[in-house]
Amino acid sequence: MSKPKKIIDNPTSAEMLKQLEAFDSLESLYKAFPFARKLFPKMEDAFNEFKNIKKQAEILKAPDQFNERFTDLGWIAYESMNTDVMQKAINIHDAEGKEAAEKFLADSYDEKTLKWGILRFNGNRDFRKRVRLAELAEEDYLAGRYHACIPLLLSLLDGLVNDVSKHVGFFAENVDLTAWDCIAAHESGLQTLASIFTKGRNKTNEEAISIPYRNGILHGRELAFDNKLVAAKCWAALFAVRDWAGALDDGKKEPKPKEEVTWKQLFKQISETNLMKKSIEEWKPRISEDIPYLPFEGDISSLPENTPEHAVADFLDHWCNKRFGLIADALLYFTDTPKGKKAGMARQDFGKHVPVSFKVLGVDDQAAAVTQVIAELCFEVDGQKKFKEVSVRVIYQDLENNPSVWSTPGGHWRIVQNSFSDIIYGLAL
Structure with a gap:
Protein backbone atom coordinates (compact mmCIF):
# COMPACT_ATOMS: atom_id res chain seq x y z
CA MET A 1 0.00 0.00 0.00
CA ASP A 250 -6.44 28.15 -12.98
CA GLY A 251 -6.50 24.82 -14.82
CA LYS A 252 -5.19 22.79 -11.88
CA LYS A 253 -7.58 19.87 -12.17
CA GLU A 254 -4.83 18.02 -14.00
CA PRO A 255 -1.03 18.48 -13.75
CA LYS A 256 0.56 21.17 -15.88
CA PRO A 257 3.81 20.76 -17.82
CA LYS A 258 6.74 21.33 -15.49
CA GLU A 259 8.01 24.88 -15.49
CA GLU A 260 11.51 25.60 -14.27
CA VAL A 261 11.87 28.43 -11.75
CA THR A 262 15.13 30.35 -11.99
CA TRP A 263 16.96 31.86 -9.04
CA LYS A 264 16.22 35.28 -10.50
CA GLN A 265 12.48 34.52 -10.50
CA LEU A 266 12.63 33.10 -6.97
CA PHE A 267 14.34 36.16 -5.51
CA LYS A 268 11.98 38.44 -7.46
CA GLN A 269 8.98 36.66 -5.93
CA ILE A 270 10.48 36.94 -2.44
CA SER A 271 11.25 40.62 -2.99
CA GLU A 272 7.71 41.34 -4.22
CA THR A 273 6.19 39.44 -1.29
CA ASN A 274 8.30 41.35 1.24
CA LEU A 275 7.44 44.66 -0.43
CA MET A 276 3.73 43.83 -0.34
CA LYS A 277 3.96 42.81 3.32
CA LYS A 278 5.76 46.06 4.18
CA SER A 279 3.17 48.12 2.30
CA ILE A 280 0.30 46.42 4.16
CA GLU A 281 2.00 46.96 7.53
CA GLU A 282 2.55 50.66 6.76
CA TRP A 283 -0.96 51.28 5.44
CA LYS A 284 -3.22 53.63 7.40
CA PRO A 285 -6.74 54.85 6.63
CA ARG A 286 -7.06 58.47 5.64
CA ILE A 287 -8.43 61.07 8.04
CA SER A 288 -10.79 63.94 7.20
CA GLU A 289 -7.86 66.35 6.72
CA ASP A 290 -6.64 64.14 3.86
CA ILE A 291 -9.90 64.53 1.93
CA PRO A 292 -11.01 68.17 2.34
CA TYR A 293 -12.77 68.05 -1.04
CA LEU A 294 -15.57 65.81 0.28
CA PRO A 295 -18.56 66.06 0.13
CA PHE A 296 -18.23 66.53 -3.63
CA GLU A 297 -20.38 67.16 -6.68
CA GLY A 298 -19.44 68.69 -9.99
CA ASP A 299 -16.58 68.18 -12.44
CA ILE A 300 -15.02 64.75 -11.78
CA SER A 301 -11.65 65.89 -13.13
CA SER A 302 -11.17 67.98 -9.99
CA LEU A 303 -11.05 64.82 -7.85
CA PRO A 304 -7.58 63.28 -7.28
CA GLU A 305 -6.98 60.50 -9.80
CA ASN A 306 -6.43 56.88 -8.75
CA THR A 307 -8.47 57.40 -5.58
CA PRO A 308 -11.49 55.25 -4.70
CA GLU A 309 -13.74 58.32 -4.65
CA HIS A 310 -12.63 59.26 -8.16
CA ALA A 311 -13.36 55.71 -9.38
CA VAL A 312 -16.85 55.79 -7.85
CA ALA A 313 -17.62 59.28 -9.19
CA ASP A 314 -16.48 58.19 -12.64
CA PHE A 315 -18.68 55.09 -12.43
CA LEU A 316 -21.72 57.08 -11.30
CA ASP A 317 -21.18 59.57 -14.10
CA HIS A 318 -21.20 56.69 -16.58
CA TRP A 319 -24.44 55.46 -15.01
CA CYS A 320 -26.11 58.87 -15.21
CA ASN A 321 -25.18 59.01 -18.91
CA LYS A 322 -26.05 55.37 -19.68
CA ARG A 323 -22.52 54.42 -20.79
CA PHE A 324 -23.11 50.73 -20.17
CA GLY A 325 -19.89 49.56 -21.83
CA LEU A 326 -17.80 51.71 -19.46
CA ILE A 327 -19.95 50.57 -16.53
CA ALA A 328 -19.13 46.94 -17.39
CA ASP A 329 -15.41 47.76 -17.62
CA ALA A 330 -15.43 49.34 -14.15
CA LEU A 331 -17.09 46.44 -12.33
CA LEU A 332 -15.28 43.80 -10.30
CA TYR A 333 -16.01 41.06 -12.81
CA PHE A 334 -13.81 38.09 -13.74
CA THR A 335 -15.06 36.14 -16.73
CA ASP A 336 -14.24 35.18 -20.28
CA THR A 337 -17.55 36.67 -21.40
CA PRO A 338 -17.07 38.88 -24.48
CA LYS A 339 -16.97 42.61 -23.85
CA GLY A 340 -20.17 43.21 -25.83
CA LYS A 341 -22.07 40.69 -23.73
CA LYS A 342 -20.78 42.31 -20.55
CA ALA A 343 -22.10 45.65 -21.74
CA GLY A 344 -25.47 44.02 -22.43
CA MET A 345 -25.55 42.57 -18.91
CA ALA A 346 -24.66 45.98 -17.46
CA ARG A 347 -27.48 47.55 -19.49
CA GLN A 348 -29.91 44.96 -18.15
CA ASP A 349 -28.81 45.52 -14.54
CA PHE A 350 -28.24 49.26 -14.49
CA GLY A 351 -30.68 50.39 -17.17
CA LYS A 352 -33.87 49.97 -15.14
CA HIS A 353 -33.24 52.79 -12.67
CA VAL A 354 -30.85 55.50 -13.89
CA PRO A 355 -29.87 58.40 -11.60
CA VAL A 356 -29.96 61.97 -12.89
CA SER A 357 -27.22 63.21 -10.57
CA PHE A 358 -25.05 62.16 -7.65
CA LYS A 359 -22.95 63.47 -4.79
CA VAL A 360 -19.95 61.80 -3.11
CA LEU A 361 -20.44 62.26 0.63
CA GLY A 362 -17.49 60.51 2.25
CA VAL A 363 -15.15 57.52 2.38
CA ASP A 364 -14.26 54.77 4.80
CA ASP A 365 -10.84 53.22 4.07
CA GLN A 366 -11.33 49.75 5.52
CA ALA A 367 -8.16 47.98 4.37
CA ALA A 368 -5.15 48.47 2.12
CA ALA A 369 -7.20 47.41 -0.90
CA VAL A 370 -10.77 48.12 0.23
CA THR A 371 -12.71 51.37 0.62
CA GLN A 372 -16.39 52.08 1.11
CA VAL A 373 -17.45 55.26 -0.69
CA ILE A 374 -20.68 56.83 0.54
CA ALA A 375 -22.67 58.51 -2.23
CA GLU A 376 -26.09 60.05 -2.65
CA LEU A 377 -27.98 59.28 -5.87
CA CYS A 378 -30.83 61.40 -7.19
CA PHE A 379 -33.57 59.77 -9.28
CA GLU A 380 -36.64 61.25 -10.92
CA VAL A 381 -39.78 59.25 -10.11
CA ASP A 382 -43.14 60.45 -11.41
CA GLY A 383 -41.82 63.96 -11.79
CA GLN A 384 -40.45 64.01 -8.24
CA LYS A 385 -36.85 63.79 -7.08
CA LYS A 386 -36.01 60.82 -4.91
CA PHE A 387 -32.69 60.43 -3.12
CA LYS A 388 -30.99 57.14 -2.25
CA GLU A 389 -27.80 56.83 -0.20
CA VAL A 390 -25.48 53.98 -1.14
CA SER A 391 -22.27 52.56 0.31
CA VAL A 392 -20.16 51.54 -2.67
CA ARG A 393 -17.42 48.98 -2.05
CA VAL A 394 -14.36 49.38 -4.26
CA ILE A 395 -11.40 47.03 -4.48
CA TYR A 396 -7.90 47.90 -5.67
CA GLN A 397 -6.45 45.26 -8.01
CA ASP A 398 -3.07 44.71 -9.60
CA LEU A 399 -2.52 43.97 -13.29
CA GLU A 400 -3.43 40.32 -12.70
CA ASN A 401 -6.72 41.28 -11.01
CA ASN A 402 -5.57 40.27 -7.53
CA PRO A 403 -6.45 42.51 -4.54
CA SER A 404 -3.44 44.72 -3.96
CA VAL A 405 -2.20 47.61 -1.83
CA TRP A 406 -3.38 50.94 -3.15
CA SER A 407 0.21 52.17 -3.63
CA THR A 408 1.01 49.34 -6.09
CA PRO A 409 1.81 50.89 -9.50
CA GLY A 410 -0.35 50.04 -12.49
CA GLY A 411 -3.38 48.93 -10.48
CA HIS A 412 -6.99 50.00 -10.76
CA TRP A 413 -10.09 50.36 -8.60
CA ARG A 414 -13.03 48.09 -9.33
CA ILE A 415 -16.66 48.58 -8.28
CA VAL A 416 -18.51 45.80 -6.43
CA GLN A 417 -21.88 45.56 -8.17
CA ASN A 418 -23.55 44.14 -5.08
CA SER A 419 -23.29 47.64 -3.55
CA PHE A 420 -26.28 48.66 -5.68
CA SER A 421 -28.44 45.53 -5.21
CA ASP A 422 -31.37 47.36 -3.58
CA ILE A 423 -31.56 49.75 -6.54
CA ILE A 424 -30.79 47.67 -9.61
CA TYR A 425 -32.76 44.60 -8.51
CA GLY A 426 -35.57 46.42 -6.73
CA LEU A 427 -39.00 46.52 -8.33
CA ALA A 428 -39.34 50.19 -7.41
CA LEU A 429 -37.20 52.90 -5.87
Whole structure:
Protein backbone atom coordinates (compact mmCIF):
# COMPACT_ATOMS: atom_id res chain seq x y z
CA MET A 1 0.00 0.00 0.00
CA SER A 2 1.51 3.32 -1.05
CA LYS A 3 2.20 5.95 1.57
CA PRO A 4 -0.28 8.87 1.44
CA LYS A 5 1.18 11.97 -0.14
CA LYS A 6 1.55 15.11 1.90
CA ILE A 7 0.66 18.67 0.95
CA ILE A 8 4.34 19.57 1.07
CA ASP A 9 4.79 17.11 -1.82
CA ASN A 10 2.62 19.36 -4.02
CA PRO A 11 4.69 20.60 -6.99
CA THR A 12 4.86 24.25 -5.85
CA SER A 13 6.09 23.39 -2.34
CA ALA A 14 8.35 20.57 -3.51
CA GLU A 15 10.03 22.75 -6.12
CA MET A 16 10.69 25.52 -3.61
CA LEU A 17 12.22 23.03 -1.16
CA LYS A 18 14.37 21.68 -3.98
CA GLN A 19 15.60 25.21 -4.74
CA LEU A 20 16.35 25.84 -1.07
CA GLU A 21 18.27 22.58 -0.75
CA ALA A 22 20.31 23.50 -3.82
CA PHE A 23 21.11 26.89 -2.34
CA ASP A 24 22.05 25.20 0.94
CA SER A 25 24.54 23.02 -0.95
CA LEU A 26 25.92 26.08 -2.71
CA GLU A 27 26.54 27.76 0.64
CA SER A 28 28.47 24.70 1.86
CA LEU A 29 30.68 24.81 -1.23
CA TYR A 30 31.20 28.53 -0.81
CA LYS A 31 32.39 28.08 2.77
CA ALA A 32 34.56 25.10 1.84
CA PHE A 33 36.68 27.13 -0.59
CA PRO A 34 38.09 30.32 0.98
CA PHE A 35 39.16 31.77 -2.39
CA ALA A 36 35.45 31.91 -3.38
CA ARG A 37 34.95 34.64 -0.76
CA LYS A 38 37.51 36.78 -2.51
CA LEU A 39 35.99 36.19 -5.92
CA PHE A 40 32.39 36.76 -4.76
CA PRO A 41 32.49 38.96 -1.63
CA LYS A 42 28.79 39.94 -1.86
CA MET A 43 27.64 36.32 -1.75
CA GLU A 44 27.96 36.41 2.04
CA ASP A 45 25.06 38.88 2.18
CA ALA A 46 22.99 36.61 -0.06
CA PHE A 47 23.58 33.64 2.24
CA ASN A 48 22.63 35.71 5.30
CA GLU A 49 19.36 36.60 3.57
CA PHE A 50 18.96 32.94 2.65
CA LYS A 51 18.91 31.98 6.34
CA ASN A 52 15.86 34.20 6.79
CA ILE A 53 14.23 32.74 3.68
CA LYS A 54 14.89 29.21 4.89
CA LYS A 55 13.32 30.01 8.26
CA GLN A 56 10.25 31.47 6.54
CA ALA A 57 10.02 28.36 4.35
CA GLU A 58 9.17 26.32 7.48
CA ILE A 59 5.60 27.53 6.94
CA LEU A 60 5.43 25.08 4.01
CA LYS A 61 5.15 22.30 6.58
CA ALA A 62 2.23 23.95 8.41
CA PRO A 63 -0.67 22.69 6.21
CA ASP A 64 0.28 19.05 6.79
CA GLN A 65 0.82 19.69 10.49
CA PHE A 66 -2.54 21.43 10.68
CA ASN A 67 -4.45 18.67 8.90
CA GLU A 68 -2.81 15.96 11.02
CA ARG A 69 -4.20 17.65 14.14
CA PHE A 70 -7.49 19.12 12.96
CA THR A 71 -9.03 17.27 9.99
CA ASP A 72 -10.79 14.72 12.20
CA LEU A 73 -12.21 17.68 14.15
CA GLY A 74 -13.71 19.25 11.03
CA TRP A 75 -11.03 21.79 10.02
CA ILE A 76 -8.63 21.72 7.06
CA ALA A 77 -5.85 23.96 5.79
CA TYR A 78 -6.52 25.98 2.64
CA GLU A 79 -4.66 28.54 0.53
CA SER A 80 -6.36 31.71 1.76
CA MET A 81 -6.27 30.72 5.42
CA ASN A 82 -4.19 33.09 7.51
CA THR A 83 -0.84 31.34 7.99
CA ASP A 84 -0.27 32.98 11.38
CA VAL A 85 -3.63 31.61 12.57
CA MET A 86 -2.74 28.19 11.16
CA GLN A 87 0.62 28.09 12.96
CA LYS A 88 -0.75 29.46 16.24
CA ALA A 89 -3.54 26.88 16.24
CA ILE A 90 -0.92 24.14 15.86
CA ASN A 91 1.09 25.58 18.75
CA ILE A 92 -1.97 25.92 21.00
CA HIS A 93 -3.05 22.36 20.18
CA ASP A 94 0.34 20.98 21.17
CA ALA A 95 0.67 23.12 24.31
CA GLU A 96 -2.89 23.38 25.63
CA GLY A 97 -4.93 20.74 23.85
CA LYS A 98 -7.51 20.53 21.12
CA GLU A 99 -10.33 22.36 22.95
CA ALA A 100 -8.25 25.53 23.39
CA ALA A 101 -7.05 25.29 19.80
CA GLU A 102 -10.58 24.90 18.46
CA LYS A 103 -11.79 27.89 20.47
CA PHE A 104 -8.95 29.96 19.02
CA LEU A 105 -9.80 28.83 15.49
CA ALA A 106 -13.51 29.58 15.92
CA ASP A 107 -12.71 33.05 17.28
CA SER A 108 -10.49 33.73 14.25
CA TYR A 109 -13.57 33.66 12.01
CA ASP A 110 -14.46 37.21 12.98
CA GLU A 111 -15.96 40.10 11.04
CA LYS A 112 -12.67 40.89 9.26
CA THR A 113 -12.03 37.30 8.17
CA LEU A 114 -15.58 36.91 6.87
CA LYS A 115 -15.45 40.22 5.01
CA TRP A 116 -12.27 39.24 3.17
CA GLY A 117 -13.53 35.73 2.52
CA ILE A 118 -16.80 36.91 0.99
CA LEU A 119 -14.94 39.60 -0.96
CA ARG A 120 -13.13 36.81 -2.82
CA PHE A 121 -16.50 35.46 -3.98
CA ASN A 122 -16.59 38.21 -6.59
CA GLY A 123 -13.75 36.53 -8.48
CA ASN A 124 -15.84 33.50 -9.48
CA ARG A 125 -19.16 33.53 -11.32
CA ASP A 126 -20.81 30.80 -9.25
CA PHE A 127 -19.72 32.34 -5.95
CA ARG A 128 -20.62 35.87 -7.06
CA LYS A 129 -24.25 34.78 -7.54
CA ARG A 130 -24.37 33.86 -3.86
CA VAL A 131 -22.81 36.96 -2.29
CA ARG A 132 -26.20 38.19 -1.09
CA LEU A 133 -26.92 34.95 0.77
CA ALA A 134 -23.36 34.77 2.13
CA GLU A 135 -23.75 38.29 3.54
CA LEU A 136 -27.03 37.30 5.18
CA ALA A 137 -25.27 34.31 6.75
CA GLU A 138 -22.49 36.67 7.88
CA GLU A 139 -25.03 38.96 9.52
CA ASP A 140 -26.64 36.07 11.40
CA TYR A 141 -23.26 34.63 12.42
CA LEU A 142 -21.93 37.90 13.85
CA ALA A 143 -25.21 38.37 15.74
CA GLY A 144 -24.91 34.87 17.24
CA ARG A 145 -27.86 33.47 15.29
CA TYR A 146 -26.10 30.19 14.57
CA HIS A 147 -29.38 28.31 14.12
CA ALA A 148 -30.01 30.49 11.06
CA CYS A 149 -26.58 30.72 9.44
CA ILE A 150 -25.50 27.07 9.69
CA PRO A 151 -28.24 25.53 7.48
CA LEU A 152 -27.73 28.38 4.99
CA LEU A 153 -23.97 27.82 4.84
CA LEU A 154 -24.46 24.08 4.36
CA SER A 155 -26.84 24.74 1.46
CA LEU A 156 -24.35 27.19 -0.08
CA LEU A 157 -21.61 24.55 0.17
CA ASP A 158 -23.74 21.98 -1.61
CA GLY A 159 -24.95 24.27 -4.37
CA LEU A 160 -21.55 25.82 -5.05
CA VAL A 161 -19.79 22.49 -5.46
CA ASN A 162 -22.60 21.33 -7.73
CA ASP A 163 -22.28 24.41 -9.96
CA VAL A 164 -18.47 24.49 -10.00
CA SER A 165 -18.04 20.76 -10.64
CA LYS A 166 -21.07 20.62 -12.98
CA HIS A 167 -21.64 17.18 -11.53
CA VAL A 168 -22.75 16.72 -7.91
CA GLY A 169 -22.87 18.69 -4.66
CA PHE A 170 -20.50 18.77 -1.69
CA PHE A 171 -22.39 16.06 0.19
CA ALA A 172 -22.78 13.53 -2.65
CA GLU A 173 -21.06 10.16 -2.30
CA ASN A 174 -19.25 10.45 -5.63
CA VAL A 175 -18.13 14.07 -5.32
CA ASP A 176 -14.56 14.81 -6.46
CA LEU A 177 -13.04 17.69 -4.48
CA THR A 178 -9.43 17.10 -5.47
CA ALA A 179 -7.19 19.24 -7.66
CA TRP A 180 -3.54 19.23 -8.60
CA ASP A 181 -1.14 21.43 -6.60
CA CYS A 182 -3.85 22.80 -4.30
CA ILE A 183 -3.78 22.80 -0.49
CA ALA A 184 -7.56 22.85 0.00
CA ALA A 185 -8.11 20.17 -2.64
CA HIS A 186 -5.36 17.84 -1.44
CA GLU A 187 -6.57 14.32 -0.67
CA SER A 188 -6.28 15.13 3.05
CA GLY A 189 -8.40 18.28 2.59
CA LEU A 190 -11.91 18.85 1.23
CA GLN A 191 -12.41 15.25 0.12
CA THR A 192 -11.82 14.03 3.66
CA LEU A 193 -13.82 16.89 5.16
CA ALA A 194 -16.86 16.06 3.02
CA SER A 195 -16.81 12.46 4.24
CA ILE A 196 -16.79 13.72 7.87
CA PHE A 197 -19.63 16.20 7.35
CA THR A 198 -21.78 13.51 5.69
CA LYS A 199 -21.48 10.88 8.42
CA GLY A 200 -24.82 9.26 9.18
CA ARG A 201 -26.77 10.57 12.16
CA ASN A 202 -29.55 8.07 12.60
CA LYS A 203 -30.70 8.96 16.10
CA THR A 204 -32.18 12.17 17.41
CA ASN A 205 -29.52 13.87 19.53
CA GLU A 206 -30.09 16.62 22.10
CA GLU A 207 -26.41 16.96 23.03
CA ALA A 208 -24.30 19.75 21.54
CA ILE A 209 -22.18 18.75 18.57
CA SER A 210 -18.90 20.26 17.36
CA ILE A 211 -18.97 19.14 13.71
CA PRO A 212 -21.54 20.30 11.12
CA TYR A 213 -23.10 16.93 10.36
CA ARG A 214 -25.19 17.89 7.36
CA ASN A 215 -27.66 15.00 7.44
CA GLY A 216 -28.39 15.29 11.12
CA ILE A 217 -28.81 19.07 10.97
CA LEU A 218 -30.93 19.37 7.83
CA HIS A 219 -33.03 16.29 8.62
CA GLY A 220 -33.83 17.52 12.11
CA ARG A 221 -32.00 14.83 14.11
CA GLU A 222 -29.36 17.14 15.63
CA LEU A 223 -31.18 19.43 18.05
CA ALA A 224 -28.19 21.30 19.49
CA PHE A 225 -26.13 22.14 16.42
CA ASP A 226 -26.44 25.91 16.87
CA ASN A 227 -23.08 26.96 18.29
CA LYS A 228 -20.15 29.08 17.14
CA LEU A 229 -17.78 26.15 16.66
CA VAL A 230 -20.05 24.41 14.15
CA ALA A 231 -20.76 27.70 12.36
CA ALA A 232 -17.06 28.61 12.11
CA LYS A 233 -16.29 25.21 10.58
CA CYS A 234 -18.95 25.86 7.94
CA TRP A 235 -17.29 29.17 7.04
CA ALA A 236 -13.88 27.49 6.90
CA ALA A 237 -15.21 24.79 4.57
CA LEU A 238 -16.88 27.42 2.36
CA PHE A 239 -13.66 29.44 2.01
CA ALA A 240 -11.72 26.23 1.29
CA VAL A 241 -14.21 25.41 -1.48
CA ARG A 242 -13.56 28.88 -2.91
CA ASP A 243 -9.84 28.03 -3.09
CA TRP A 244 -10.66 24.71 -4.77
CA ALA A 245 -12.80 26.53 -7.32
CA GLY A 246 -9.94 28.97 -7.89
CA ALA A 247 -7.58 26.07 -8.55
CA LEU A 248 -9.99 24.70 -11.17
CA ASP A 249 -10.23 28.18 -12.74
CA ASP A 250 -6.44 28.15 -12.98
CA GLY A 251 -6.50 24.82 -14.82
CA LYS A 252 -5.19 22.79 -11.88
CA LYS A 253 -7.58 19.87 -12.17
CA GLU A 254 -4.83 18.02 -14.00
CA PRO A 255 -1.03 18.48 -13.75
CA LYS A 256 0.56 21.17 -15.88
CA PRO A 257 3.81 20.76 -17.82
CA LYS A 258 6.74 21.33 -15.49
CA GLU A 259 8.01 24.88 -15.49
CA GLU A 260 11.51 25.60 -14.27
CA VAL A 261 11.87 28.43 -11.75
CA THR A 262 15.13 30.35 -11.99
CA TRP A 263 16.96 31.86 -9.04
CA LYS A 264 16.22 35.28 -10.50
CA GLN A 265 12.48 34.52 -10.50
CA LEU A 266 12.63 33.10 -6.97
CA PHE A 267 14.34 36.16 -5.51
CA LYS A 268 11.98 38.44 -7.46
CA GLN A 269 8.98 36.66 -5.93
CA ILE A 270 10.48 36.94 -2.44
CA SER A 271 11.25 40.62 -2.99
CA GLU A 272 7.71 41.34 -4.22
CA THR A 273 6.19 39.44 -1.29
CA ASN A 274 8.30 41.35 1.24
CA LEU A 275 7.44 44.66 -0.43
CA MET A 276 3.73 43.83 -0.34
CA LYS A 277 3.96 42.81 3.32
CA LYS A 278 5.76 46.06 4.18
CA SER A 279 3.17 48.12 2.30
CA ILE A 280 0.30 46.42 4.16
CA GLU A 281 2.00 46.96 7.53
CA GLU A 282 2.55 50.66 6.76
CA TRP A 283 -0.96 51.28 5.44
CA LYS A 284 -3.22 53.63 7.40
CA PRO A 285 -6.74 54.85 6.63
CA ARG A 286 -7.06 58.47 5.64
CA ILE A 287 -8.43 61.07 8.04
CA SER A 288 -10.79 63.94 7.20
CA GLU A 289 -7.86 66.35 6.72
CA ASP A 290 -6.64 64.14 3.86
CA ILE A 291 -9.90 64.53 1.93
CA PRO A 292 -11.01 68.17 2.34
CA TYR A 293 -12.77 68.05 -1.04
CA LEU A 294 -15.57 65.81 0.28
CA PRO A 295 -18.56 66.06 0.13
CA PHE A 296 -18.23 66.53 -3.63
CA GLU A 297 -20.38 67.16 -6.68
CA GLY A 298 -19.44 68.69 -9.99
CA ASP A 299 -16.58 68.18 -12.44
CA ILE A 300 -15.02 64.75 -11.78
CA SER A 301 -11.65 65.89 -13.13
CA SER A 302 -11.17 67.98 -9.99
CA LEU A 303 -11.05 64.82 -7.85
CA PRO A 304 -7.58 63.28 -7.28
CA GLU A 305 -6.98 60.50 -9.80
CA ASN A 306 -6.43 56.88 -8.75
CA THR A 307 -8.47 57.40 -5.58
CA PRO A 308 -11.49 55.25 -4.70
CA GLU A 309 -13.74 58.32 -4.65
CA HIS A 310 -12.63 59.26 -8.16
CA ALA A 311 -13.36 55.71 -9.38
CA VAL A 312 -16.85 55.79 -7.85
CA ALA A 313 -17.62 59.28 -9.19
CA ASP A 314 -16.48 58.19 -12.64
CA PHE A 315 -18.68 55.09 -12.43
CA LEU A 316 -21.72 57.08 -11.30
CA ASP A 317 -21.18 59.57 -14.10
CA HIS A 318 -21.20 56.69 -16.58
CA TRP A 319 -24.44 55.46 -15.01
CA CYS A 320 -26.11 58.87 -15.21
CA ASN A 321 -25.18 59.01 -18.91
CA LYS A 322 -26.05 55.37 -19.68
CA ARG A 323 -22.52 54.42 -20.79
CA PHE A 324 -23.11 50.73 -20.17
CA GLY A 325 -19.89 49.56 -21.83
CA LEU A 326 -17.80 51.71 -19.46
CA ILE A 327 -19.95 50.57 -16.53
CA ALA A 328 -19.13 46.94 -17.39
CA ASP A 329 -15.41 47.76 -17.62
CA ALA A 330 -15.43 49.34 -14.15
CA LEU A 331 -17.09 46.44 -12.33
CA LEU A 332 -15.28 43.80 -10.30
CA TYR A 333 -16.01 41.06 -12.81
CA PHE A 334 -13.81 38.09 -13.74
CA THR A 335 -15.06 36.14 -16.73
CA ASP A 336 -14.24 35.18 -20.28
CA THR A 337 -17.55 36.67 -21.40
CA PRO A 338 -17.07 38.88 -24.48
CA LYS A 339 -16.97 42.61 -23.85
CA GLY A 340 -20.17 43.21 -25.83
CA LYS A 341 -22.07 40.69 -23.73
CA LYS A 342 -20.78 42.31 -20.55
CA ALA A 343 -22.10 45.65 -21.74
CA GLY A 344 -25.47 44.02 -22.43
CA MET A 345 -25.55 42.57 -18.91
CA ALA A 346 -24.66 45.98 -17.46
CA ARG A 347 -27.48 47.55 -19.49
CA GLN A 348 -29.91 44.96 -18.15
CA ASP A 349 -28.81 45.52 -14.54
CA PHE A 350 -28.24 49.26 -14.49
CA GLY A 351 -30.68 50.39 -17.17
CA LYS A 352 -33.87 49.97 -15.14
CA HIS A 353 -33.24 52.79 -12.67
CA VAL A 354 -30.85 55.50 -13.89
CA PRO A 355 -29.87 58.40 -11.60
CA VAL A 356 -29.96 61.97 -12.89
CA SER A 357 -27.22 63.21 -10.57
CA PHE A 358 -25.05 62.16 -7.65
CA LYS A 359 -22.95 63.47 -4.79
CA VAL A 360 -19.95 61.80 -3.11
CA LEU A 361 -20.44 62.26 0.63
CA GLY A 362 -17.49 60.51 2.25
CA VAL A 363 -15.15 57.52 2.38
CA ASP A 364 -14.26 54.77 4.80
CA ASP A 365 -10.84 53.22 4.07
CA GLN A 366 -11.33 49.75 5.52
CA ALA A 367 -8.16 47.98 4.37
CA ALA A 368 -5.15 48.47 2.12
CA ALA A 369 -7.20 47.41 -0.90
CA VAL A 370 -10.77 48.12 0.23
CA THR A 371 -12.71 51.37 0.62
CA GLN A 372 -16.39 52.08 1.11
CA VAL A 373 -17.45 55.26 -0.69
CA ILE A 374 -20.68 56.83 0.54
CA ALA A 375 -22.67 58.51 -2.23
CA GLU A 376 -26.09 60.05 -2.65
CA LEU A 377 -27.98 59.28 -5.87
CA CYS A 378 -30.83 61.40 -7.19
CA PHE A 379 -33.57 59.77 -9.28
CA GLU A 380 -36.64 61.25 -10.92
CA VAL A 381 -39.78 59.25 -10.11
CA ASP A 382 -43.14 60.45 -11.41
CA GLY A 383 -41.82 63.96 -11.79
CA GLN A 384 -40.45 64.01 -8.24
CA LYS A 385 -36.85 63.79 -7.08
CA LYS A 386 -36.01 60.82 -4.91
CA PHE A 387 -32.69 60.43 -3.12
CA LYS A 388 -30.99 57.14 -2.25
CA GLU A 389 -27.80 56.83 -0.20
CA VAL A 390 -25.48 53.98 -1.14
CA SER A 391 -22.27 52.56 0.31
CA VAL A 392 -20.16 51.54 -2.67
CA ARG A 393 -17.42 48.98 -2.05
CA VAL A 394 -14.36 49.38 -4.26
CA ILE A 395 -11.40 47.03 -4.48
CA TYR A 396 -7.90 47.90 -5.67
CA GLN A 397 -6.45 45.26 -8.01
CA ASP A 398 -3.07 44.71 -9.60
CA LEU A 399 -2.52 43.97 -13.29
CA GLU A 400 -3.43 40.32 -12.70
CA ASN A 401 -6.72 41.28 -11.01
CA ASN A 402 -5.57 40.27 -7.53
CA PRO A 403 -6.45 42.51 -4.54
CA SER A 404 -3.44 44.72 -3.96
CA VAL A 405 -2.20 47.61 -1.83
CA TRP A 406 -3.38 50.94 -3.15
CA SER A 407 0.21 52.17 -3.63
CA THR A 408 1.01 49.34 -6.09
CA PRO A 409 1.81 50.89 -9.50
CA GLY A 410 -0.35 50.04 -12.49
CA GLY A 411 -3.38 48.93 -10.48
CA HIS A 412 -6.99 50.00 -10.76
CA TRP A 413 -10.09 50.36 -8.60
CA ARG A 414 -13.03 48.09 -9.33
CA ILE A 415 -16.66 48.58 -8.28
CA VAL A 416 -18.51 45.80 -6.43
CA GLN A 417 -21.88 45.56 -8.17
CA ASN A 418 -23.55 44.14 -5.08
CA SER A 419 -23.29 47.64 -3.55
CA PHE A 420 -26.28 48.66 -5.68
CA SER A 421 -28.44 45.53 -5.21
CA ASP A 422 -31.37 47.36 -3.58
CA ILE A 423 -31.56 49.75 -6.54
CA ILE A 424 -30.79 47.67 -9.61
CA TYR A 425 -32.76 44.60 -8.51
CA GLY A 426 -35.57 46.42 -6.73
CA LEU A 427 -39.00 46.52 -8.33
CA ALA A 428 -39.34 50.19 -7.41
CA LEU A 429 -37.20 52.90 -5.87
